[in-house]
Amino acid sequence: MRLAAAIASLVLLAACDTGTEERDAVASTRTVQRGYVPVPPGTVARGASAQAAALAPPGPERTPALLARGEDRFKAFCTPCHGVSGRGDGPVVSRGFVPPPSYHEERLRALTPEQIVQVITQGRGRMFSYADRVLPEERWEIAHYVKELQARGTGASSGQEGAKP
Template sequence: MMRMLPCILLLAGCNNMVQQPRYDAYEESSLFPDGKVMQAPPDGAVALDEPLRAAAARRPAAITLALLKRGEERYGIYCAICHGQDGRGNGYVTTRGFPHPPSYLSPRLRAAPASHFYDVITNGYGVMYSYADRVPPADRWAIAAHIRVLQTAQPFRDAEQEARRAR
């Protein structure tokens, strides 16, 4: 019994851990010279995954069946709602009044390099906002590869025919 007494006393003291003094995010503090609790990262700080993301952004992955399947899956999740399953710009949101995105089958986008699609997913374009925080770089390249499949699988039509078909 005497051996357990120190353990019981130690555990009784742990109740205060729930109600420890702490600072809230925007609270003032005397800990730092600027008086703020939240501090900017030091100069030169790099996120742990940043070198990998930068390397993935520089070069596309090799085209494999697995990459194309991944691109089709990711396209269905992130892109088809606006661009449509076939890439013609007739996705579901356009039936609700959202402007039609450009068709991937247009001559301009057929001639665009795969890096253009990667860049648009990363930075956004026109009404489309950036998906950089949602789609990792490898998946951006996979989506770009799937867009190439959509373009290759569908016959070329002129822009006027595409515009009529999208409506």
């Protein structure tokens, strides 16, 4: 019976002129729209406490494996602007994006891994948040890798490029 009804409506649809088809498309879009439902007070988003726990300092222990993952994630997410050695000279900057400060500036050398995790989570100034792209554990991996870059001291633009340990 349902099949017969479906076929009948298909036949009817096929008979419609273009104007009617357009109205159909609009009507079907409307059915997908939902009214705004405010989040009930006291509600905790699913996974929020696990996320908070993963972001709590001091974070995971710094190991060679963690640094390797951090390097990989850093290259994927941060080098477009900050550059491979963190000097703020990534390809996006060469196309006109506002250059970030070098990680090798004294003020940024003083950042703790926790503060770097915070910048990734919340953004800072003209840098937007990466919370929707970089997982909490990856933020620690990246933060430790940034500290590693700073420790290597490869970023001084004043000719200390060869001064790697």
